[in-house]
Amino acid sequence: MSEMIKVNIDGIEVEVESGATVLSACEKAGVKVPVLCHHPDLNVAGVCRVCMVEIEGMGNLQASCAYPVTQPLTVKTKTNRVRKARRMNLDLVLAEHYGDCYTCPRNGNCELRTLADEYGVDKFKFPHVDKPRYAKDTKSFSIIRDQDKCIHCKRCIRTCIDMQKVNVYETANKGHDVEIQVALNKSIADVVCINCGQCVNRCPTGALWTQDVSDQVWEDIENPDLFVIMQTAPSPRAAIGEEFGYPPGTRVTKKLNAAMRRAGFDKVLDTNFAADLTIMEEGTELLERLHKVIVKKDKSVKIPMFTSCSPGWVKFIEHYYPDHLDHLSTCKSPQQMYGAVIKTYYAEKIGIDPSKIRTVALMPCSAKKYECNRPEMNASGYRDVDYGLTTREMAMMLKEAGLHLADMPTEEFDPVLGEGSGAGMIFGATGGVMEAAIRTVYELVTGRPVPFERLNITPVRGMEAIKEASLKLEKVKKEYKWLEGVELKIAVAHGTANAKILMDKLVDGTLDYHFIEVMACPGGCLGGGGQPIPTTPEIRKARANAIYQEDEEIEIRKSHENPLIQKLYKEFLGKPGSHKSHELLHTHYTKRGQYFVKD
Amino acid sequence: MSVNLERIREIFSDYSPEKGNFMVLLHDVQKACGNWLPEEALMEVSKLAKMPLNKVYGFVSFYTMFSTQPRGKHIIRVCKDGPCAVKGSLMLADLLMKELDVDMGETTDDNHFTLEETACIGTCTASPAMMIDDEVYGNVAPESLNSILKKYR
Numbered sequence: 001m002s003e004m005i006k007v008n009i010d011g012i013e014v015e016v017e018s019g020a021t022v023l024s025a026c027e028k029a030g031v032k033v034p035v036l037c038h039h040p041d042l043n044v045a046g047v048c049r050v051c052m053v054e055i056e057g058m059g060n061l062q063a064s065c066a067y068p069v070t071q072p073l074t075v076k077t078k079t080n081r082v083r084k085a086r087r088m089n090l091d092l093v094l095a096e097h098y099g100d101c102y103t104c105p106r107n108g109n110c111e112l113r114t115l116a117d118e119y120g121v122d123k124f125k126f127p128h129v130d131k132p133r134y135a136k137d138t139k140s141f142s143i144i145r146d147q148d149k150c151i152h153c154k155r156c157i158r159t160c161i162d163m164q165k166v167n168v169y170e171t172a173n174k175g176h177d178v179e180i181q182v183a184l185n186k187s188i189a190d191v192v193c194i195n196c197g198q199c200v201n202r203c204p205t206g207a208l209w210t211q212d213v214s215d216q217v218w219e220d221i222e223n224p225d226l227f228v229i230m231q232t233a234p235s236p237r238a239a240i241g242e243e244f245g246y247p248p249g250t251r252v253t254k255k256l257n258a259a260m261r262r263a264g265f266d267k268v269l270d271t272n273f274a275a276d277l278t279i280m281e282e283g284t285e286l287l288e289r290l291h292k293v294i295v296k297k298d299k300s301v302k303i304p305m306f307t308s309c310s311p312g313w314v315k316f317i318e319h320y321y322p323d324h325l326d327h328l329s330t331c332k333s334p335q336q337m338y339g340a341v342i343k344t345y346y347a348e349k350i351g352i353d354p355s356k357i358r359t360v361a362l363m364p365c366s367a368k369k370y371e372c373n374r375p376e377m378n379a380s381g382y383r384d385v386d387y388g389l390t391t392r393e394m395a396m397m398l399k400e401a402g403l404h405l406a407d408m409p410t411e412e413f414d415p416v417l418g419e420g421s422g423a424g425m426i427f428g429a430t431g432g433v434m435e436a437a438i439r440t441v442y443e444l445v446t447g448r449p450v451p452f453e454r455l456n457i458t459p460v461r462g463m464e465a466i467k468e469a470s471l472k473l474e475k476v477k478k479e480y481k482w483l484e485g486v487e488l489k490i491a492v493a494h495g496t497a498n499a500k501i502l503m504d505k506l507v508d509g510t511l512d513y514h515f516i517e518v519m520a521c522p523g524g525c526l527g528g529g530g531q532p533i534p535t536t537p538e539i540r541k542a543r544a545n546a547i548y549q550e551d552e553e554i555e556i557r558k559s560h561e562n563p564l565i566q567k568l569y570k571e572f573l574g575k576p577g578s579h580k581s582h583e584l585l586h587t588h589y590t591k592r593g594q595y596f597v598k599d
Numbered sequence: 600m601s602v603n604l605e606r607i608r609e610i611f612s613d614y615s616p617e618k619g620n621f622m623v624l625l626h627d628v629q630k631a632c633g634n635w636l637p638e639e640a641l642m643e644v645s646k647l648a649k650m651p652l653n654k655v656y657g658f659v660s661f662y663t664m665f666s667t668q669p670r671g672k673h674i675i676r677v678c679k680d681g682p683c684a685v686k687g688s689l690m691l692a693d694l695l696m697k698e699l700d701v702d703m704g705e706t707t708d709d710n711h712f713t714l715e716e717t718a719c720i721g722t723c724t725a726s727p728a729m730m731i732d733d734e735v736y737g738n739v740a741p742e743s744l745n746s747i748l749k750k751y752r
Contacts, residue, residue, distance in 0.1 A: 161653075170657035183656035184638060184667055191652070595642045595652060 008074045022064040022075055023051055031077055034086060034115050036093065037153035038065040039202050040536050041522065043162050045154050049089045050115065053077045061085050087119050095126040097205065098133065098148040104206040109533055111204035112151060139187040141370040142195035142211055142529075150180055150207040156199035163522070165497040166316065168193045183596075190597045192319045194496065196312035196520045197366030197529015210366045210530060213387045214397050220358045220386075221264040228358045229346075230265040231338050232256065234272055234428035235364035235525040236391035238546035242532040242539075243395035244405045249542030251550055254410035259403040260362075260394075261411065267350075270413045271361065272420020274338035275427040275436065276559035277568070278309060281585050282331045282433075283441045283559075284576035286515055287480075295482050302326040304491075304506075304513040307433050309333045311371035312520025312529075314589065316496045321503050322591035330586040334427065335361045335368055336377055338417075339384030340584040345572045346417050358386045362394050364428070364528030367520065379584045390530025417568070422551035423559045429544040430494035430524035431460035431467060434517040438471065438490065440560045445473055445480045455557055460492050461548070463523060463541065466501065467492040468513075492517045494524050602639040606631045611647045621648065621658065625665060634670040634713070641667070663717055671706040673751045675699075676717035676730040683719075687741075688727035692716070694741055698748070712751070 004015040007022070009029040016025045021044070026033045036048035046066030053064045056074035061082060064075075076082065094116060101107050134147040157169045157180060168191055172181035182191050200208045220226050232253075241250035257268050289305055292298040308314055308329045317328060332340070339359045347354040361368060368388035371377065377384050389397075398405070413419050423439055426432035435457040442450045450457060450471075459469035470489045473480075491513045493499045499518045505511040521527045523540035526547060556562055573581050610627045614620045625636070625644070632640050636659060645652045659665045663676075677683075677692045692703065695714055699707050706713040722728040725737025736747060 167651035167653045170653035172657055172660040174661050181656070181660070183652040184641070595645070596638065 005069050006072045007069055010075070010077055016069055018070055019068050022053060022055070022062065022067045022069060022073065025069060025075070026053070026064060026077060033064050033077055034118070035065060036111060036115065036151065036204050037155060039155050041163060041202065042155060042158040045158060048093065048151070048153050050086050052082055052085045052089070054079050054082050087121070090115055090119055090121060091125040093151050094121065094124060095128040097151055098129040098131070099206060104149065105209045105212070106206035110206060137187050138211065140189035140193065140195065140211065141373045142366040143188050143193060143197060143200060144209050144211050145188060146207055146209070147179065149205045151205055152178060152180060153204055154180065155202045155204065156180060156208060159199045159202050163497060164196060164198055164495065165500050166192060166194055166196070169199070186596060192594055194312045194315040194319065194520060195367035195370045195529070196496070198521060200366060200529050201531065201533055201535045210390050210393070211369055212393055213369070213389060214393045217360055217387055217389060217397070225356060226358050227266050227352050227356050228264070228360060229267045229269060229342055230260050230360050230362060231269045231271045231274070231335070232362040233335070233364060233525065234425045234547055234550070235528060235531065235543065236362050236394065238428060238526060238543045239364065239531050240391050240395055241405060243392065247542070248539040249546040251546045252405050253550065254412065255405045255408040257413060258408040258411040259398050259405060262403055263397060263401050265360070267414045269338070269417055270420045271334050271338055272424030272427070273417055273562070273564060274334035274341070275424030276420050276562045276565045277337050277341070277585065278331055278334045279423060279436050279440050279559035280565060280576040281581055282307065282329050283437050283444065285329055285331060286437070286441060287444070288577060290514065291482065294486070304511060304516045305329050307517045309427065309433055310519045311365065311367035313496065313499060313518045315367065315370070315592070316499065316520060317503070318590055318592040319594055320500070321507070322593055324503070324506060325589040325591065327506065328589055330588065332585055332587045333371065335363060335388070336371065336384055336587070337585045339372070339377070340379045341417065341568070343380035343382050343384060344584065345568065349416050354380060354382055359384070360387045360389055361385050362389050362391070364391050364525045364531045366390060366529035376587060391532060392530060395532070417564060419564065421559050421562045422554035422557035425551045425554060426547055428525045428547045429461070430463070430519050431492045431517065432524060432547070434460045434490055434492050434515070436559055437515070439558045442471065443558065444560065445476050445483055447477050454552070460490070463537065465493070465495070465498045488515070489513045490515045494519045495522045496520050602632055602637050604639070604643050607640060607643045608647065625659065629665060634672070634674060635666045635668060663715065669706065670713040671710045673711060673732055674713045674715060676715045676720070678720055678726070678728045679716040680719040682723040683726040683728055686726040688729070690741065691727055691729065691739055691744070694744055698744065
């Protein structure tokens with residue numbers, strides 16, 4: 001541990017590690033300093049200058065987010081000089097910001113507006129932009145961009161380049177003409193964007209948002225000829241409460257069920273069920289691959305196998321590692337599997353013409369919007385999933401309908417394909433898919449439950465960048481004799497920057513695992529680009545806790561023990577990996593490369 | 600014109616594309632492409648330099664000498680900075696716009712001239728100054744404009 005240094009903030013003494021910023025010392029002292037460009041997940045930028053403080057002995061005010069503590073300091077954060085400077089810098093930011101707050105999706109949740117309010121901005125001190133200067137970029141299925149609202153804080157750039165290693169945005173031009181741009185001013189839809197939406201979650205204003213489909217969903221709900229089925233993923237349930245004033249990590253699953261029914265959805269189903277289905281298919285695929293590699297020495301079969309539930313991750317590998325797509329599991333994500341099953345098996349069960357069914361997926365994710373619009377996602381003969389709705393959009397729909405979660409009773413999911421296991425539930429957290437898969441695969445192979453207390457595979461839990469574990473397969477069932485003594489090596493990465501570390505090793509030929517879970521977003525789906533704003537490491541941890549608690553409370557905690565899954569295979573699909581499964585539940589990928597999409 | 604990717608690869612083999620060389624290298628690529636950097640050229644540069652496209656674009660857009668729009672055979676750059684502006688460069692710019700029948704930043708219909716503004720070119724003592732291609736002209740009097748242009752017609 002490095003040296004601890006004393007810092008005096010407004011008379012409060014704290015100690016911080018040498019090299020820590022003055023801002024972090026202020027946080028430790030419980031002194032609030034306003035920020036716009038600073039974000040706890042991102043590198044230091046120091047461009048907005050609203051976090052100015054006075055440091056004794058320094059002539060000029062300093063940006064606290066960028067000033068490292070290397071000697072004892074006395075800091076003042078509330079002097080007139082500091083307040084006036086912050087106000088001036090805010091006035092300057094506002095002079096460049098064009099936007100009508102009433103019509104902005106971030107109305108009520110905008111960091112710039114909040115600061116303008118807190119700092120008593122009551123007029124434009126400088127001539128300000130009063131007409132739009134840019135056309136909105138609305139071409140992408142997932143991310144939309146309104147540059148008029150951009151304040152050049154560069155959070156999106158740092159998110160995209162440093163945190164996710166995707167490289168969509170960059171600073172273009174110079175001086176007064178600086179813009180945050182996509183290469184050659186292209187649309188986000190035409191470049192390497194993986195639709196993870198992490199930039200949206202970190203934008204302080206309404207410059208970045210997701211393509212909102214709630215109006216179309218309302219239309220369909222009101223159309224008497226259509227039957228609208230909602231499926232809800234685990235992560236929105238652990239987070240949507242934040243939009244209604246609950247603390248992060250409050251579980252509202254059953255209240256949400258009631259609210260969605262009242263909003264007019266004809267059926268409310270649990271995506272955890274489809275997550276269980278994914279585990280059955282993906283687990284089978286893993287065993288098939290291992291069999292081909294270990295027994296048949298088939299060089300064309302690729303190990304490690306990577307999970308394919310995260311559409312951001314899928315697009316990342318399509319863009320950046322197009323020659324390694326064979327490592328991706330061919331399984332569709334739970335969202336898409338569910339869509340395909342709803343418009344076939346379920347439609348028959350409930351006796352409704354699938355052409356009259358609209359499936360809506362409540363997801364924590366902006367990339368799910370792109371995923372459901374991929375041309376190949378029509379295995380049912382129809383668009384398998386019609387709309388991907390983010391947690392934020394759902395919250396807005398409910399508020400619009402006057403449905404506040406606090407007022408709701410608790411209700412269960414609809415039957416037939418209703419419920420998922422605890423294994424499906426933990427898909428929402430990084431490591432969850434791996435844990436769910438191992439709970440099933442280990443038991444399939446050995447006939448015994450995984451050797452972890454209460455089935456909690458703790459080595460793959462938590463927010464570490466890359467987690468590894470290995471599990472020796474011993475005393476296996478006789479049909480899996482070829483796996484006896486094999487040490488199953490697994491890894492879990494969240495955030496595409498961490499995935500890139502693994503992929504670069506794969507390219508070098510030094511990646512020694514059998515099975516790897518990747519989620520594009522930090523923390524897994526619970527930190528997805530469609531989740532409530534803000535996002536911080538603490539908030540993500542709270543959401544993960546909620547997800548793991550819910551898992552422990554569900555009676556069935558292994559995918560293969562879900563009786564509804566067993567019934568689906570018996571009545572419809574045959575067995576995991578069957579011809580029918582492949583038709584409906586598996587997919588293929590597209591080599592995209594790193595350059596512009598040609599129209 | 601179509602982009603000669605082979606030529607871009609040759610330029611790359613002439614330089615080791617390190618940070619310090621990137622500027623000269625891009626100038627050569629721009630010259631090879633006819634005074635501008637088309638999309639295909641930037642993609643090839645990105646591939647060869649192993650630099651993501653957003654960063655190549657960030658670099659290119661920072662410097663006014665690079666253009667991602669087609670430009671004419673000759674580029675006239677009028678200095679817009681303080682000393683030149685005081686000594687009449689704005690008037691020069693107006694005259695050139697009238698003479699060539701283009702707005703600032705535009706190219707003549709015959710693709711012969713492109714008129715641009717430039718930041719300081721370091722000849723403040725001879726303001727107002729302008730450049731045509733690589734040639735610097737100082738103390739430009741309005742009457743001398745035509746004779747200067749004639750050399751490039």
